[in-house]
Amino acid sequence: MASSPFISETEPWKDLRVHVDDIKKTHLRELMSDADRCQSMMVEFDGMLLDYSRQCATLDTLKKLYNLAGVAHLKEKINRMFNGERINTTENRSVLHIALRAPRDSVVNSDGKNVVPDVWQVLDKIKDFSERVRSGVWIGATGKVLKDVIAIGIGGSFLGPLFVHTALQTDPEATEFASGRQLRFLANVDPIDVARNIAGLNPETTLVVVVSKTFTTAETMLNARTLREWISAALGPQAVSKHMVAVSTNLTLVEKFGIDPNNAFAFWDWVGGRYSVCSAVGVLPLSLQYGFDVVEKFLKGASSIDQHFHSAPFEQNLPVLLGLLSVWNVSFLGYPARLTTFKQNFIQVSMESNGKGVSIDGVPLPYETGEIDFGEPGTNGQHSFYQLIHQGRVIPCDFIGVVKSQQPVYLKGEVVSNHDELMSNFFAQPDALAYGKTPEQLLNENVPHHLITHKTFSGNRPSVSLLLPSLHAYNIGQLLAIYEHRVAVEGFIWGINSFDQWGVELGKSLATRVRTQLNASRKKGEPVEGFNFSTATVLTRYLEASADVPKEDCTILPKM
Numbered sequence: 001m002a003s004s005p006f007i008s009e010t011e012p013w014k015d016l017r018v019h020v021d022d023i024k025k026t027h028l029r030e031l032m033s034d035a036d037r038c039q040s041m042m043v044e045f046d047g048m049l050l051d052y053s054r055q056c057a058t059l060d061t062l063k064k065l066y067n068l069a070g071v072a073h074l075k076e077k078i079n080r081m082f083n084g085e086r087i088n089t090t091e092n093r094s095v096l097h098i099a100l101r102a103p104r105d106s107v108v109n110s111d112g113k114n115v116v117p118d119v120w121q122v123l124d125k126i127k128d129f130s131e132r133v134r135s136g137v138w139i140g141a142t143g144k145v146l147k148d149v150i151a152i153g154i155g156g157s158f159l160g161p162l163f164v165h166t167a168l169q170t171d172p173e174a175t176e177f178a179s180g181r182q183l184r185f186l187a188n189v190d191p192i193d194v195a196r197n198i199a200g201l202n203p204e205t206t207l208v209v210v211v212s213k214t215f216t217t218a219e220t221m222l223n224a225r226t227l228r229e230w231i232s233a234a235l236g237p238q239a240v241s242k243h244m245v246a247v248s249t250n251l252t253l254v255e256k257f258g259i260d261p262n263n264a265f266a267f268w269d270w271v272g273g274r275y276s277v278c279s280a281v282g283v284l285p286l287s288l289q290y291g292f293d294v295v296e297k298f299l300k301g302a303s304s305i306d307q308h309f310h311s312a313p314f315e316q317n318l319p320v321l322l323g324l325l326s327v328w329n330v331s332f333l334g335y336p337a338r339l340t341t342f343k344q345n346f347i348q349v350s351m352e353s354n355g356k357g358v359s360i361d362g363v364p365l366p367y368e369t370g371e372i373d374f375g376e377p378g379t380n381g382q383h384s385f386y387q388l389i390h391q392g393r394v395i396p397c398d399f400i401g402v403v404k405s406q407q408p409v410y411l412k413g414e415v416v417s418n419h420d421e422l423m424s425n426f427f428a429q430p431d432a433l434a435y436g437k438t439p440e441q442l443l444n445e446n447v448p449h450h451l452i453t454h455k456t457f458s459g460n461r462p463s464v465s466l467l468l469p470s471l472h473a474y475n476i477g478q479l480l481a482i483y484e485h486r487v488a489v490e491g492f493i494w495g496i497n498s499f500d501q502w503g504v505e506l507g508k509s510l511a512t513r514v515r516t517q518l519n520a521s522r523k524k525g526e527p528v529e530g531f532n533f534s535t536a537t538v539l540t541r542y543l544e545a546s547a548d549v550p551k552e553d554c555t556i557l558p559k560m
């Protein structure tokens, strides 16, 4: 099959390339002085306000980006996704995380079958199960209520749920429902993470949820076996069925592991791991902690953005605008990184989706794709790495602010409330980046000559600001979906497959070889063989220096 031409060969791409020179001549300071331009670069939807006026872009840039979207067939690609076509071609799968939050009476087809009833069957099962656990109808092996949950999972089976949990943890409505309960996440395979997770928990009152799409991920399965041992060592092996449940697409392996299939919560191949937080992956642990009704609001927020993404014209479409501007920053202005104050699962959603080297047809790309995403919430970044973004490299930034704090603090005698203090930075940083500070301004302030260059800020550094009315479950869903779809838009423009992740396989398979060697050396004293000089040397050193580990097959759990 003939492969499609690269987007970089199209006229709109070439036009944008030429346009870069015009834009580079114009400082953001000038662009910001045009109030009409700024007004046209603000979009509102469902209570949110996106301000992208601090992008190094004019209305003409936007027109050119819409032309690019046209030749990239962006609209058609979005429709193909919503229609359940197998757009993840290297895995021959459709990409239907939008179905996970579709209203009960809607229709989303995969291979001609409406998947919404299946989705709701699992959601109903989660609602029922979580209510039974929370109300103490489902109890542990010794008759105690299961008030604590450890969710074991990694990557997409961890980061999305962690993000939502982190955001809900301080939401007054959600916390009310979480009273007396704890939700912890065990992801990393480092044994100290096991220790941290079980510290202070009693197996008698703990429910373990093993979350893995494949149910083969080495870290998750070892952590699952470790906590199975923790439960059975304390309560006997028969307790496992009361204290362990699973979320997976691979129900056969769930059963083989020893978890009752009735206590397994399914999802489907058409849900990518990093797009799975709206499946049982997130909905089960979060419903156990906060109750299903809160989590349903999160799903509704995501669904609202899905419908917006599917139907709003590009000029008003938040994920489309954000995606196009990211492509502009990465591919044309040459800024490969992005800072966001919302980073947990977004780093995975973005970098695993779009860090690709070949087109969807498998042809090496003549341009780079993906961004290096990083960030810190609130003002933490200001006190660590903002030096670099103000005077070092140019890093386009996303600032996400909330009108109403989840937990307002007012102190008598203070100039502003604590939330206003936080938001002062939300408003100040984008302008500091855009305007900078000139040597003339510094001279007027009588700054000594030898410090002028040190204290100069070049400015002209782009950012977008997104203002949310509040941070309830619904808004968290909106935010998640905006970022998921933005990444899809970027990938659709770049002509890559944003839904596979072959790049994670090599490291995993090399770790398997090392694991085999460690076993052979520890158990049978075999020498290190088959590795390059460097690896063999350090591996041998590691084995020799840790020769005092137990030789016999035994179980030792953390002592915390």
Ligand SMILES: O=P(O)(O)OC[C@H]1O[C@H](O)[C@H](O)[C@@H](O)[C@@H]1O
Binding pocket: 154, 155, 156, 157, 211, 212, 213, 214, 215, 216, 217, 220, 273, 274, 352, 501, 504
């Ligand atoms: O959910 P699992 O099958 O355990 O997969 C967990 C994670 O492992 C892989 O390495 C993938 O890169 C991730 O996309 C995935 O989320």
